[in-house]
Amino acid sequence: MNTRIRRTAVTLAAAAVLPLALSACSDSGSDSAKSDSSSKASASASASDDGMTGAGSTTAADKPFGAACSAVPKDGAGSFDGMAQDPVATAASNNPALSTLVTAVKKAGLVDTLNNAQNITVFAPTNDAFAKIPKATLDKVLNDKAQLTKILTYHVVGKQLAPADLEKGSYETLEKSKLTTSGSGESYTVNGSAKVVCGNVKTANATVYIIDSVLMPTS
Numbered sequence: 001m002n003t004r005i006r007r008t009a010v011t012l013a014a015a016a017v018l019p020l021a022l023s024a025c026s027d028s029g030s031d032s033a034k035s036d037s038s039s040k041a042s043a044s045a046s047a048s049d050d051g052m053t054g055a056g057s058t059t060a061a062d063k064p065f066g067a068a069c070s071a072v073p074k075d076g077a078g079s080f081d082g083m084a085q086d087p088v089a090t091a092a093s094n095n096p097a098l099s100t101l102v103t104a105v106k107k108a109g110l111v112d113t114l115n116n117a118q119n120i121t122v123f124a125p126t127n128d129a130f131a132k133i134p135k136a137t138l139d140k141v142l143n144d145k146a147q148l149t150k151i152l153t154y155h156v157v158g159k160q161l162a163p164a165d166l167e168k169g170s171y172e173t174l175e176k177s178k179l180t181t182s183g184s185g186e187s188y189t190v191n192g193s194a195k196v197v198c199g200n201v202k203t204a205n206a207t208v209y210i211i212d213s214v215l216m217p218t219s
Helices: 002-061 067-071 087-094 097-106 110-118 127-133 136-142 145-154
Strands: 122-123 168-172 178-184 187-190 192-204 206-211
Touching: 067 192, 087 097, 087 110, 087 122, 087 206, 097 110, 097 122, 097 127, 097 136, 097 145, 122 127, 136 145
Parallel strands: 122 206
Antiparallel strands: 168 178, 178 187, 187 192, 192 206
16 A cells, blocks of 8 residues: 555656656757847848948949049949940040040041950040140141050050059050059059049940040150
């Protein structure tokens, strides 16, 4: 009789402990799940933040810079977005500030040469840059195809240059002699005197740096 009583007591005790054990396991699993969920959410947010930061910095690095950039049309073929769709000679023809350069390029027969080239850099003098040259001298050059071609090809480098490449550089031009660049930030000069007034302008096949003086080859 005593043996039966003891067995019954043990059974009742086990029945009382079992729900408590199950409850503890359930709470522990829930806390673990919550912790995993929180960690995953934090990692996801971090990845998202890193992605946005990276995209933002890349976009900023690709933007044109310089005081004269404000004169570029905000939309249409002559805007930065419009110029990016066309090869360089065509893109320049849509920018009113480069009309004299475009006339010179046409007279030299270089439109197709520039439009068909790949990954080049063009230092593009503004109309005001050409206006610094005495009219008689400019008219003479515009009517001398060989001399005009020599001058214009001196403004073209056979690879694309980023702003950082201009800090201290020496580059061979399509004319075969070299030009030099120097500066930092958003302030650069070519051959020590021509200032970049609107730089890092992208076209379909070139990077353009608009300058305030016409470059003259030394030879």
